[in-house]
Amino acid sequence: MSPVRTPEETRMKILETALDLFHRGSFTGTSINQIVDKAGITKGALFHYFKGKNELGYAVVEECLRRQIQEHWITPLATSVDPINDMLAILDKMSQMLVDEPHILECGCPLNNLSQEMSSLDDTFRLKLLELYREWELAIEKSIRAGIDAGNVRSDVDPESASSAIVALLEGSIGMIKAHQNMEYVSRVGQGITRFLLSLKP
Amino acid sequence: MSPVRTPEETRMKILETALDLFHRGSFTGTSINQIVDKAGITKGALFHYFKGKNELGYAVVEECLRRQIQEHWITPLATSVDPINDMLAILDKMSQMLVDEPHILECGCPLNNLSQEMSSLDDTFRLKLLELYREWELAIEKSIRAGIDAGNVRSDVDPESASSAIVALLEGSIGMIKAHQNMEYVSRVGQGITRFLLSLKP
DNA sequence: TTGACAACATACCAACTGGTCGGTTTTTTA
């Protein structure tokens, strides 16, 4: 007989439901009642695992969002010596995600959304999100250095400012995509991103 | 004797207070009570001028935010034939604004904030904000065309995708600045923006 | 088998939300 209580799964269910609702709506705009309803649990369970709504948000950042960044950016770039082509490949995959999961077209990037919403309201949120951004930027920065050494990136590129600009361009683009909500804009801004990345090639 | 009731001023006061609170906080996170308190008026006055909170938001977009975009981007670029240098000059002015009005460092761009927050929640908001973005992009696009004709921009630059990427990069940058909240990051990402713009030069 | 504790459930709370409505005061119009 399978156990009726699976605490790890319950916790995960809460985190994933919260992530999804924060993504589709917003942190402030999502109520605890919505989360417990959609997760099929009760407030008692939620407050058993998380001290409050903010703590739940922090956990979503540190567990869910960190995993996503790791998976999509940090791991693929970890051993890259040709970051420009590798990033273009990642963007191709992302672009495909926009087709497969259309709600991303409307809802944007969960990391960006949460950062835009909470950075000016709660410093703990801001710092936790900033940490993710730093990890992301550093992964790109490191790969650019490797790319320069391997002769795949122009030697006059400054890895620091380039990686910051790349992250800013990507987050800005996904934000604009959310406002446009159509694939024509996606390909238009995609061309712009591609041109920028190619301009870093020797 | 000066009139005790100045309806135009009252309406403006409401709009400006709402803009400021939406900017510092968010649309959803700002209550009507906050707005009327800070504006020194009452709910009766607010609902006399605006049917509801959403209508007030729409008016903020169409009146306040449009004016800001016009003032900072559209007018300066209207007659430009050297858009790269002219945009760099605008960015210099923006950078100075970050020093003079430090709350922009924390609160970001009101247009970007509202767009990120409301695009997936309310289609009327999205379309009104999108209109502003289109005007902004078109102003840049037009100036790039003029720049190409005048020999100040590379002829292989696609004005459409380039203008989209520029707006995305700028909005992304101001969003990242909001997460970082320090001037070092501003100059770092500023270098990245500068490099991108200069890469469009012949 | 039995405590002890973790894992839930549920009823409840004060504070706040956007919005309404009847009334008063000022301004404009006829």
Next chain:
DNA sequence: TAAAAAACCGACCAGTTGGTATGTTGTCAA
């Protein structure tokens, strides 16, 4: 100058918010 209309006030409303207190149920070690 009278009446109509615009400008504004503030008490009130039903619904929702994040959070709590108290209880019940399942699990597992001793």
